[in-house]
Amino acid sequence: MRAVVFENYEQFPSLTDVPKPSPGPGEVLLRVAGAGACHSDVSVYRHFKEGQPGAQRPPFVLGHENAGWVEELGEGVSERVKVGEAYLAYGPIGCGHCRKCAKGQDTYCENVATMPYLAVGLGRDGGMAEYVTVPAHHLVPLGDADPVDAAPLSDAGLTPYHAVKQALPHLEGGGRHALVIGLGGLGQIGVQILRALTGATVIATDVKPEARARAEQNGAITVGAGARQAEEIREITGGRGVDAAFDFVGITPTIATAADTLAQGGRLTVVGIAGGTREFSFFTTPYESYITNTYWGTVEDLWEVVDMYRAGQIRPDVERFGMEDALEAYRKLEAGEVSGRAVVVP
Ligand code: NAD
Ligand code: ZN
Known part of the structure; x- marks a missing residue:
């Protein structure tokens, strides 16, 4: 599948082919509806160096603001998660077992130093691709709300x-x-x-x-x-x-x-x-x-953001890019030419 890959520190990302992922235990496979291009990605590929706080070792697929349709459930995932329905994905991934993770605040995980990655799209493959895997308990249902416009909510809203x-x-x-x-x-x-x-x-x-x-x-x-x-x-x-x-x-x-x-x-x-x-x-x-x-937000916050979106209180201003134009989205973001949020629609 096509994907936007951060290949090396201080190097503009590449549009390339990577294998389609499969969901691990407790995860789902999302068919990506939209993935937002956040300015933090520019810091990731332009400025961060090995060992610097926040730096995540390449290579990985970018995209930490993702929405899509559940395509497949991994082992042990409850059937309350509905195949075919649209969800917004909470990006940060903590250890899942400390007191911060227990309340859905993976951003401030107490075991972050021993985690192999920070988030979907930050150290682990993200959503600038046709498919992405995410933990099932990090999904927020979108109902019939537009998942492309919703994608930025998982960071630019949260x-x-x-x-x-x-x-x-x-x-x-x-x-x-x-x-x-x-x-x-x-x-x-x-x-x-x-x-x-x-x-x-x-x-x-x-x-x-x-x-x-x-x-x-x-x-x-x-x-x-x-x-x-x-x-x-x-x-x-x-x-x-x-x-x-x-x-x-x-x-x-x-x-x-x-x-x-x-x-x-x-x-x-x-x-x-x-x-x-x-x-x-x-x-x-x-x-x-x-x-x-402050750094990002909690899973509970994201449910509240989705409530505001579905109530019409938040209207993301989205500029859509096809997969083949995904790198153009980052070029425009760096040049200050994006109006609102650039979202890649694979
Ligand atoms: P963006 O590029 O979409 O927007 C930045 C805006 O700032 C632009 O409209 C630009 O014109 C404006 N700007 C630049 N210099 C300015 C100045 N001197 N005075 C006034 N306005 C100026 O970026 P974004 O994706 O909205 O991200 C904004 C920042 O937040 C970035 O630094 C990003 O890395 C960071 N961020 C932080 C978190 C967090 O958890 N703390 C999460 C996401 C993004
Ligand atoms: Zn934790």
Whole structure:
């Protein structure tokens, strides 16, 4: 079968033929409906080096945002999982036996150091192929919802959802403001989730005017790039600052914008993995504010994301690519030319 393979560190992936997988015990074989191209894949094949935190040894098939139809059940899988029906796959795979995995939070598996891979599509073959195998207990049923548009939800939906959920106590009550920086795959869905779950005014920014226009359609007030950016954000909040900020870029200047516009007691979540830094001192930090990071989400979160999708509260903005154009999807993603999320439809 055709697949997008990450063959070597610091090398653009290849479109090549690999054997069709078969499901192991507790797994299912999914016929892939759609696989999203996440910006983290660019870090995987462009920047990560052997032994670096997060690096996963090649070769493997990319694609950690997958939806598809169950084609075959592996040994021991309950017939509650229905052959022929559409499911979204939760990507992270922990040991399955620690207290984090027990509550569906495989991202923070306590035995991660001894796991051979992080996730489907990160160290183990992913969904940029005609078929992929996934653990059966990581499937979320999609019913009659479109599985191609759903594919990005397993990361571009789940990650902002988890980040927003952790920040909800900061956004309860009237007169609250949230800031979203970076309006690509994750950020656009982040805006939709904030609008659906909170009454906060959502302020959003991106270097690309078309990304800002889409965020406005999703109910955000947008601010352009430039020297007055932080001042403009603060003015919208009446000078108080934002109660929760989400940085989907994560370079030093975007972390600075978010930190400099934070209200007292505000919470900044750095989601983008660009590795930017921020100096802390007593005098330059709003009182009792927080800076944190986050990684993906839980299986339970993903069920809730699917509920929001099926209720029409999340509408992923998907640009579809055929299998033979899959590498073009990554080229466009790197060039900043993707509108919303690129999804490969094999
Ligand atoms: P994307 O390429 O779809 O979107 C990034 C957006 O940021 C683009 O719209 C781009 O124009 C904008 N941008 C770039 N530089 C900017 C700047 N200086 N100021 C404002 N906007 C800027 O990427 P994505 O797939 O949405 O991923 C976003 C980030 O989140 C990446 O770093 C990715 O690796 C990371 N990520 C983290 C997790 C996690 O669990 N923490 C999960 C998935 C992705
Ligand atoms: Zn575990």
